[in-house]
Amino acid sequence: MAATALSLPLYLDPKQQQHFHTHLNPTKGPPFLSSRNTFLSLHKLHRNNFKCSLPSSSSTNSVTPAQYYSFLDDPFRGSRFLTNEELENVKTLESFVYFQELESGSLWVRVMRNEEMDLTVGLLAFSFAELMFMSLGYEALLRFFVKQYLIERRAVMPHAVTLVGFYREKGGLRGEELAGTVEVCFDKRGANASPPTPTPPKNSPYVCNMTVTKHLRRRGIGWRLLKASEEIISQLTSSKEVYLHCRMIDEAPFNMYIKAGYNVVQTDSIFILLTLQRRKHLMCKKLPDFNSFPESDMSDSGVELPL
Template sequence: MAATFSLFFCSDPRHAHLYTQPLRNPVLNPFRAFSTTSLPPKPAHPLLLVHEFDNLKFSPVYSSPHSSSSEPYLNDPQRTGGFLCSEESKKLQILQNFRYSHEVVSGSLFVRVMEAEEINATVGLLSESFAESMFVPFGYVRFLAFLVNQYLIERRDLIPHMATLIGFYRGEDGEEELAGTVEVSFNNQGANASPPTPTPPKDSPYICNMSVKKQLRRRGIGWHLLKACEELISQMSCTSRDVYLHCRMIDTAPLKLYTKAGYSPVKTDSIFFLLIFQPRKHLMCKRLSILKDHSEVDIANPDEEFPS
């Protein structure tokens, strides 16, 4: 994981890299990230519902990363007209036009904002990553997919105050595939209602739910998803230049990566979290430089990638 899941999907680049947080905090409690009206009645144990999703299929169908959006945000009547002020419309335009690309090991990575028709593919990637990081049986991925799908739909309504980015990897054979995803919120309007502890400031940019496809790890993809978030935050002219993310203390590789990227722990969970069988987490912060040119963003490619 690369950023703590906020379903609670957090910052943990080692696993499927959901770790730089989360789907409103699924890591601690997959239900508290959602409103009670968006979920069916909660059973005695959430995983008892798994059998109800046996027929759930993933359809990782996504458009070419180089194609134009078939459903651009600015043409969505729910996001325009009287609903958006001029500043929000400007930010929607930035999100629609955002592109980040860089060479990685044995190929290249292309990052942009997730489109509506790509939710299914993103759900599949996040669900498998979350299941791996939590050591739950693979059979429960279907249920996790239900939760993640609800979360992504709910969060997408908060654009342009947050965005879900997806990265496409193109190998030396020219084939393209969905390689990773990460979520970033820009202000308190896009912040998670139930963020993981230690709680980050809601008015500051926050990175979470980073995930890299298992077969494509150790190629620098997680690093560049992080850098893409930082570049987008700079373009969105956030009021705060302090960017936050979470990293579990047990995840030494992600911690090393975040430290190398310039993030430092500012708060840490109490040791009493161990009494409730929850891994302690660092809240990490980095102050972004004021860039005159977006090309100045540090995109150095580290040798290490989130390990398996």
């Protein structure tokens, strides 16, 4: 799978912090919960035509705040006041759908719903365990931290959002299945408090936490998740720049990002190795017009985890 960076800092000791950064290849959400803990804690964890279904501007005046909030879970509704602009963005996220016909089937990308959280948590936890060569016995612990992270991230919506992709194979009998996930941060309010290094601009859109289901890799799903992320960024922000991270050792994802139009703007110092992390590139792309994204048959190349 080709992916971008997921940041999951685990505090194993008050004096020692270990950062896990991963480049990974349907649902309403719970309220904000602080996961800080004296023992373990999570801190701010991230043929080829497409179409996007977006709300019509003509319907703006007829939609009430209660209808906007219907996309959110009950605890979230009362947790904070949303401005009119935020309400409009929530409506846009609720309506967002990226559809892509692949050679082997069809892919739909949209915002994660609450009932899909555990499914998404399972995919991310498995990817962590796989890439860090951890035994499956640690997967339950990873699930706990990842779920707390997703809960926290959902609480900042619409300033950040978790997208999920569902895949249906041509002629298949399995129906739709979760194919991948990706997180998109739109601005400073949605930015991770502890981003990977080199640090991207806080107020610029940032793509991270992308992974693809193992048996569905090398079908171009990672590429489509990236395109869906760029599309929703174009819809919700005026920014023309988007950032992501890529580990230096991950050649295949790096080549995919270059092909997608990303360029290296900064690279970790070699001294980052002293913190037990892998050196990473910070990459940036200047977004073209909404409907001029180049399409590609680039296959997913696996999963990458920057340490």
